Amino acid sequence: MLTSYKLIYTLTLIFLGLYISLTNISNLQFKKINVISESKYEKIHEKEIVSSQEKQIHTSTIPESLENSDKDLKEEIIVVKKGQTFSEILDDFLFSFNKFEIINLVNNEFNLQNLNVDQKISFFSDKNNIVKKFIIELDYKTLLVVKLSKNIEITKKELNTLYSVESNEFMISNSLYADGIKSNIPNEVLIKLIQLFSFDLDFQRDIKKDTFVSLSYQKTYVENSEDFSIGDIEYAKIIIGKNTLEYFKFLTNDGFIDYFNREGKNVKKSILKTPLDGAKLSSSFGMRKHPISGFNKMHKGIDFAAPIGTPVYAGGNGVVEYVGRNGGYGKYIRIRHNNDYKTAYAHLNSYKKGISKGVRVNQGEVIGYVGNTGRSTGPHLHYEIIYQNKQINPLTLKLPSGKILEGEELQRFEKNYKMILANHLNNLYE
Ligand SMILES: [Zn+2]
Secondary structure (H helix, E strand, O other): HHHHHHHHHHHHHHHHHHHHHHOOOHHHHHHHOOOOHHHHHHHHHHHOOOOOOOEEEEEEEEOOOOOHHOOOOOOEEEEOOOOOOEEEHHHHOOOOHHHHHHHHHHHHOHHHHHOOOOOOOEEEEEOOOEEEEEEEEEEEOOEEEEEOOOOEEEEEEEEEEEEEEEEEHHHHHHHHHHHHHOOOOOHHHHHHHHHHHOOOOOOOOOOOOEEEEEEEEEEEEEEOOOOOOEEEEEEEEEEOOEEEEEEEEEEEEOOOEEEEEOOOOOOOOOOOOOOOOEEEEOOOOOEEEEOOOOOEEEEEEEEEEOOOEEEOOOOEEEEEEEEOOOOOOOOOEEEOOOEEEEEEEEEEEEOOOOOOOOOOOOOOOEEEEEEOOOOOOEEEEEEEEEOOOEOOOOOOOOOOOOOEHHHHHHHHHHHHHHHHHHHHHHHHHH
């Protein structure tokens, strides 16, 4: 096991160049410290909100140690091919039992229709080529052991697993995904990373060259094997220019795994429904008689009556996409929050200094001031929330709430994130 980890590490080191001086020994020692109960993690996984494919990577033979009675048996490993049925696989072997009897009994424990391409089955035959035992690898740590002696005896075996935390850092020169793969970060981790930051970033457009990424994630190993599965991201940091986005994994009091920044603010951003203080809703979303044209027209935003000069806030974290005159909208700002959401602010009197196209803004930051520009009958803010390029009703918008930790839960989080960070830095630099 250790030799193969060294190999994995060596590859990582070659790619990273910078870390050539790191010792494998300290990382391996760290792994031992981090061994915790696997079952605890499985429970957490079930509640995981960030859904992503839990893919297993198979790199070795099935790690079932031979029992004494099996010593004389010959092992042959079959990797299930596309379109191949279990019955067809059995046809290549000899049994002292009826094939369909075996299939029926196995099917009681594991639905053979769920047999996947690349799944492994080990057959153990005696010197007369009669199969005495076979093992189906159900997942990276669960085996279905079928013994064929006097009877057909089927047992499910859970393998011992070890848990570790892996850390990595890289600069983006091409894309987060491509550079991540180059830095030997598993595909599943990168998918989770992109999901994690999807509330803050539009990965197609926001990521610039020389963006810095630092992360740690869990890996679960099967004892005496090279098989592993990827768990949660524990820590993730992205630095774009002067902006740092940083999240830590945390198990909330409600029992959910979620991500929070150092202040205990949840990664999920809701968009403000009222992007200014003390305003009165003066016109809601929907059909109405236009106050100027007199025609019935769809009102694609909501209006807030407020005195000229009232500060207008960014509805969410994002990048300014448009600042300037925009026909009937008058002085207008549009912010892109991520792939799906944008917000727009119309009839402004003026823009906050520094607000220009491409500038990154945070939720609640002042971007401009209420006015009466464009086709407007009086000082008000016309506010739009745009989902997939279509205006939607902000008042009925259901977005994930951005939970903010407080009290005892915040204290627990703070202790937790300091540990995560210490582990991460220890992994990288010790
Ligand atoms: Zn309006």
